[in-house]
Amino acid sequence: MYDPSQKRFEVPLSIDAPGVAAEDANYDVQFSSDSSHFQVKRKSTGTVLWDSPLVDLFFSNQYLQITTAVPSTSVYGFGEQEHVSFKHNMDFVTYGMFSRDQPPTPLANLYGVHPFYMCVEDDSNAHGVLLLNSNAQDVSLSPNPSLTFRTIGGILDFYVFLGPTPENVIQQYTEAIGRPHMPAYWSLGFHLSRWGYASLDVLKNTAKRMHHYDIPFDVQHFDIDYMDHRLDFTYDKTNYAGLPEYIKELKTAGMHSVIILDPFISKDEEPGTYRPYDLGQEMGVWINNSDGVTPAIGKSLPPGYSVFPDYTNPRTVEWWTQLCLEFKDVLDYDGIWIDMNEPSNDLTGQLPGCAANDINDPPYIPSITDHSLAQKTLCPDSRTYLGEHYNTHSLFGWSQTAPTFHVVQQATGKRAFVLSRSTFVGSGKHAGHWLGDNKSQWKDMHYSIIGMLEFNLFGIPFVGADICGFSSNTTYELCLRWMQLGSFYPFSRNHNAEGNAAQDPAVFGAEFAKIARATLRIRYSLLPYLYTLFFESHVHGNTVVRSLMHEFTSDQQTHGIDTAFLWGPAFMVAPVLQEATRSVDVYFPEATWFDYYTGRKIPSTWHKTYATVYAPLNKIPLFIRGGHILPEQAPASTTTKSRLNPFGLIIALDEHGEASGSLFWDDGDSIDTIENENYFLAKYTFSAGHLKTEILKNGYRGADSLKYNKITILGLKLRPHAVAVNGGAVRRDAFSYELNGKLVLGISAPLTHELNLAIY
Numbered sequence: 001m002y003d004p005s006q007k008r009f010e011v012p013l014s015i016d017a018p019g020v021a022a023e024d025a026n027y028d029v030q031f032s033s034d035s036s037h038f039q040v041k042r043k044s045t046g047t048v049l050w051d052s053p054l055v056d057l058f059f060s061n062q063y064l065q066i067t068t069a070v071p072s073t074s075v076y077g078f079g080e081q082e083h084v085s086f087k088h089n090m091d092f093v094t095y096g097m098f099s100r101d102q103p104p105t106p107l108a109n110l111y112g113v114h115p116f117y118m119c120v121e122d123d124s125n126a127h128g129v130l131l132l133n134s135n136a137q138d139v140s141l142s143p144n145p146s147l148t149f150r151t152i153g154g155i156l157d158f159y160v161f162l163g164p165t166p167e168n169v170i171q172q173y174t175e176a177i178g179r180p181h182m183p184a185y186w187s188l189g190f191h192l193s194r195w196g197y198a199s200l201d202v203l204k205n206t207a208k209r210m211h212h213y214d215i216p217f218d219v220q221h222f223d224i225d226y227m228d229h230r231l232d233f234t235y236d237k238t239n240y241a242g243l244p245e246y247i248k249e250l251k252t253a254g255m256h257s258v259i260i261l262d263p264f265i266s267k268d269e270e271p272g273t274y275r276p277y278d279l280g281q282e283m284g285v286w287i288n289n290s291d292g293v294t295p296a297i298g299k300s301l302p303p304g305y306s307v308f309p310d311y312t313n314p315r316t317v318e319w320w321t322q323l324c325l326e327f328k329d330v331l332d333y334d335g336i337w338i339d340m341n342e343p344s345n346d347l348t349g350q351l352p353g354c355a356a357n358d359i360n361d362p363p364y365i366p367s368i369t370d371h372s373l374a375q376k377t378l379c380p381d382s383r384t385y386l387g388e389h390y391n392t393h394s395l396f397g398w399s400q401t402a403p404t405f406h407v408v409q410q411a412t413g414k415r416a417f418v419l420s421r422s423t424f425v426g427s428g429k430h431a432g433h434w435l436g437d438n439k440s441q442w443k444d445m446h447y448s449i450i451g452m453l454e455f456n457l458f459g460i461p462f463v464g465a466d467i468c469g470f471s472s473n474t475t476y477e478l479c480l481r482w483m484q485l486g487s488f489y490p491f492s493r494n495h496n497a498e499g500n501a502a503q504d505p506a507v508f509g510a511e512f513a514k515i516a517r518a519t520l521r522i523r524y525s526l527l528p529y530l531y532t533l534f535f536e537s538h539v540h541g542n543t544v545v546r547s548l549m550h551e552f553t554s555d556q557q558t559h560g561i562d563t564a565f566l567w568g569p570a571f572m573v574a575p576v577l578q579e580a581t582r583s584v585d586v587y588f589p590e591a592t593w594f595d596y597y598t599g600r601k602i603p604s605t606w607h608k609t610y611a612t613v614y615a616p617l618n619k620i621p622l623f624i625r626g627g628h629i630l631p632e633q634a635p636a637s638t639t640t641k642s643r644l645n646p647f648g649l650i651i652a653l654d655e656h657g658e659a660s661g662s663l664f665w666d667d668g669d670s671i672d673t674i675e676n677e678n679y680f681l682a683k684y685t686f687s688a689g690h691l692k693t694e695i696l697k698n699g700y701r702g703a704d705s706l707k708y709n710k711i712t713i714l715g716l717k718l719r720p721h722a723v724a725v726n727g728g729a730v731r732r733d734a735f736s737y738e739l740n741g742k743l744v745l746g747i748s749a750p751l752t753h754e755l756n757l758a759i760y
Contacts, residue, residue, distance in 0.1 A: 009154045009391035011134050012312075013426050015176045017159070026162050040160060047071050047121050049160065050129070056148070062362045064156055067148040070119050074549075074559045075147075077117035077128075077457050078139055080110040080423070086450045086547060086562035090141045096368035098136040099394040099422050101344035101376050103437040103471065104447065109368045111342055111436055112423035113394040114458045115139070117147070118169050124554040125164040128173050128457075132157040132425060134394045136373055138366035152362050153391055166550045167542060174459040174541030178429035181405070182538040183462050184415040185668030186256050187335070187432075188527055189218025189639045190520055191493035192504055193258075197225050199239040200246060209506035211637070213513035216520040218638050220250060221258045221337060221495070230301040231269070232261050233276050233327045247332050254640030256334040258417060261324075263341045263400060267297065268304025276323055277307070285309050285316040287389065290355065290381040298345035298378060305351070308343055308378065311399035312392060313385035320400075321407045328411040335417025336404050338431075341397035342422045345377050354379035359390050397422025405430035414669040419491070423460060432462030432491050440469025440496075440503075445482050446577045450562050452489060453547050461537050461544035464489030468503040470496050477579060477617070479503050480512055484620035485575040487519040488567065490530070490544050515618045522596075522622070524635035524642050526571070528663055532631065533568045535664035535681075539674060544568065552589035557608065561587055570628035570652070570661070571596075574613065574621040584621050585610040592626025592654050594714045599742035601715060626715055627654035629661025629684045634709075643668060646709035647751055651686050653715035659686045665751075666700050673700070680752060686713075691757035698752055706751040713743040713759075722760040725749060 027049070028041045040050035048071060056067035075088045078095050082104035096109040104110060115131040131137075135153035142148070149156075161172040174180060192210065197203040203220070210217045226243060228234035235243050247257045265277050272278065280286060286295035286307040295307045309316045324336065354360040354374050359381040365371045373380045373390070380390035392399075401420045408416035420431040427433070435451040438444040448465035455463040467486030468479040474496070483505050486492050496503050505516035523530075536542040543550065546566050548558040564574040564586060572593070574586045587610050593602040602611070602623065613621045624630065629652070634645035651659050666679040673679050681697040691711070719737050723730040725747050735745040749755050 009135070009387055010157065011132050011154070011395070011425070012386065013132065013177065015132065015159060017176050027160070042125065042127070042162065045121075045123055045125060047123065047125065049119075049121075049127050059156075062152045062358065063150070063364045064152075064154075065148065065150045066156055067146055069144060069146045071121045072119060073143070073145045074120035075117055075141065075145070076119075077114070077454060079114040079454055079458060080112040081108060082106050082110065082447055083450050083454070084447065085560065086453050087560045088141055090143045090145045092140065092142055094138050094140040094367045096136070096138040096366045097394070098366065098368045098373070099342040099397065099424075100369060101340060101342050102369055103439070104435065104444070111421045112397065112427070112433070114423070114425060115149070116173065116425065116458060118166060118457055120166065120549065120553055120559065126166045126169050126553065127163050128161040128169040130159040130161075130173065130176075130425065132159065134424065135391055136366045136368060136393075138368070150364070150366060152364055152366065166553060167546070170457060170459065170543050171541035174428070177426040177459055179539070179541050180428040180459055180461050180534075180537045181430055182415065182674065183432065183534055184417055185527070185531060185643065186218050186639045187417045187462075188490070188530055188534075189492075189524070190216050190487075191219040191221060191258070191491070192217060193221030193223060193493055193495040194502070194504075195223040195225065195496070196498035196500070197223070200241065200243055204246065206502065206504050206506070210504065213506050213510070213517060214637055215505055215513055215517045216524050216635065216637055217255070219256045219258060221260070221493070223260050224262070224301060226259065229303055230262075231266055231274065233323050235331060244331055251332060254638045256417075257332070258335040258337050258419070259331060259333045260337045260339055262301060262339055263343050263396070264298065264300045264302065264306035264308055264345075266302035266304055267295075267307050279323070280307070280309065280319055283315050283319050285313060285319045287378060288383045289350065290379070290383060292383040296350040296378050296382045298347050298350045300340065300344060300346055308345075310384045311396065311403060317403045320403050321410070324404070324407040325411050334412060334414070335419070336408055337419040338397070338400055338404055339421050341400050341420065343377060343396045348372065348376070349374035349379035350382065355381065357381060359388060395424055398424035398427050401427055401431045402429075409671055415671055423458075426459070428458065428460035428462070431460070433460050434463070434491060434493065434495075435465040437470045437497070438466055440472045440474035440478060440500075442478060442577060442579055444469055445478070445485060445575075446563065448485070448489075449565055452545055453562065453565060456543040456545050459541070461534070462491050464491035464493060466496065467492070467494040468496060471500065473501045474503045476508055476512065479508065480515060480617065481576050483516045484519045485573070487523045487620075488573045492523065518618070519620060521635040524639070525632045526567075526630065527639065527642070528631040528633050528647065528665070529571065530567060532662055532664040535674070542568075548587065548589055552591075555589050555608065557587060558589055570625045570630060572623040572625065574623070576615050576620065582614070582616055583612050584615045586613045586621060586623075592652070592715060594624045594626065594652050596622035596624055598740070599712070599714045599738065600740045624650060624652040624714065626652045627659050628652055629659050629686065631661065631663040639668070646707050648708065648710035648712065649684065649691075651684075651691065651711065651713045653686065653713065657688070657715070657717065660684060665703050667702050689759040691755065693755040695752070695754055703752050704750070708747055708749045708751060708755060711745040711747060711757060713745070714741065716741045716743050716759070720759045724758045724760070726753075726756050
């Protein structure tokens with residue numbers, strides 16, 4: 001057992017939840033008459049959401065366990081692992097959660113920890129459950145169906161989110177843990193990166209061929225190659241001579257730069273020559289050995305041995321802030337990519353090894369890789385500001401993220417871009433995430449959709465995978481299909497590892513570049529829609545990418561679909577995920593759907609069934625859902641340029657001839673534009689042949705010079721005889737109508753004036 005007088009570790013995350021009187025709650029908590037188990041029930045339906053037999057409750061010092069029945073097998077979430085399906089297999093599967101530098105492998109615990117799941121009940125209501133616990137843990141899924149949670153420390157701190165829709169669940173969850181941050185507009189452009197640019201010249205030549213083929217390209221990342229001997233806050237003045245000037249060149253061209261920083265600091269440089277270590281020693285910022293005094297010493301990328309900053313310590317935040325601000329004067333970066341922050345360590349524990357005790361070798365080790373708490377990281381009895389590493393290990397990346405976010409905003413004076421490999425509950429408030437060191441394999445491309453859907457459940461919607469794969473060499477066709485899919489990741493970056501062949505979309509020649517350019521131009525044209533989804537995520541907690549199940553919950557067929565996905569409620573992406581394939585079987589839930597490319601309505605005979613859709617090598621199938629209005633903008637080679645271009649609206653009508661949508665717009669990178677009301681927000685409604693625009697906020701003067709120049713309407717039942725915009729007739733040669741019901745209208749109207757359109 002345990003000593004109840006000893007305070008147990010609790011995650012230092014403030015959970016914000018509105019207080020509700022018991023009689024107003026939409027749930028009941030009931031104990032059985034013999035007190036053998038307790039239940040949480042949904043009041044409106046009587047569905048039992050949580051049912052724990054107390055005989056299965058264990059509560060000892062280093063082992064806590066609780067089991068609950070769940071109301072259906074439609075269970076999603078838990079992370080971070082590589083899952084082979086979005087809807088979980090409940091056939092006695094166990095997932096471990098303990099942050100680890102581990103390339104994606106089925107059933108292995110990966111970089112982050114998210115003990116959160118969503119369950120869709122048999123009547124299509126949904127609920128979510130969070131176990132707020134940072135200790136090493138696992139969860140077993142059983143076909144009863146039931147879940148068994150086990151953790152080796154902390155407390156059993158559960159939060160239940162009643163929905164009842166999947167979107168409501170995530171809105172409630174992010175209200176509790178922190179809303180996702182609002183990304184800078186430029187960060188929604190295409191990012192290019194690799195570990196293995198041997199010199200600045202190699203990197204420059206890569207960028208040149210991107211520009212040669214006019215492939216949209218906003219952000220250049222700099223991996224550890226740019227560093228001097230892989231030392232943070234340095235750059236290689238031989239192989240990367242001229243780097244500060246080049247970063248300024250990129251900025252002048254309207255592009256942006258992201259630098260990588262790793263969380264270990266070399267201790268073996270000549271005394272007095274490496275300021276990050278000297279200053280850290282002086283300020284006492286390291287994770288210490290179990291004595292709480294001497295720094296824990298491990299080994300990683302830099303030469304010699306390294307020490308590890310303790311970001312839970314306020315002094316470390318001061319140290320990190322000072323160094324990041326100073327480095328901004330050396331390299332004029334726009335964002336910071338924080339990698340290997342599990343934290344990763346090449347040793348098993350630190351020098352000279354981990355002592356034999358119950359903290360380093362607990363009585364129960366959850367189902368994690370190597371069944372070791374010290375493998376590839378520090379000893380659990382190391383000391384941090386908040387206590388033992390045993391409790392805080394999985395919080396390392398999370399604790400590094402907020403200080404990095406704040407210093408990037410301070411350094412740039414703009415909205416922060418922070419990309420973190422290790423994440424925890426609430427990380428989305430300050431960072432985006434990529435899915436780690438995937439492989440150049442077709443299955444990894446499929447799994448990336450699953451990971452992207454899951455991180456939207458976790459409140460980290462700014463997510464993507466390394467396009468074309470990180471490790472091993474890609475192939476022409478795999479990379480081409482992955483570029484098509486990756487063009488629709490919220491975070492779209494092509495990145496790969498040292499020693500592998502270059503895989504940027506310009507390296508494969510003119511035909512590949514032409515296809516990649518065309519697909520990225522679709523992304524760029526729809527960025528106003530994607531940006532509006534991020535606004536709704538930041539303000540209301542919505543998902544940005546969601547599964548078909550999310551929108552069509554009552555359709556049981558959608559519960560297992562993870563080969564296609566939606567941007568918001570309205571835009572379906574159905575990528576090719578198999579080699580040598582020139583068609584895709586797409587499931588169309590009951591709704592009006594239109595082919596993005598032609599505007600043709602999908603036949604009603606395809607509804608609620610799989611239809612084979614032609615997908616030649618140069619095309620990724622894309623569909624728009626009726627009932628929605630998508631804002632668009634003419635694309636360009638960068639968002640700096642595209643943001644100046646005219647806007648359009650795609651109005652996709654439902655079976656009643658109606659549609660609605662909205663557009664959020666601001667300057668794209670100032671801090672707190674929403675909170676300061678420095679933005680433009682329009683709501684569009686189409687009904688009975690009329691488009692009405694309501695301007696909800698007109699607080700951004702930069703929108704005054706922008707115009708609408710194109711309206712596309714899909715699903716018109718009758719050929720229009722006349723069209724009027726803002727009371728004035730539109731010339732017949734300014735619009736075209738196709739027999740499939742598509743009307744394309746050329747106009748010129750100010751964005752910030754209410755746009756009213758009538759079709760007769």
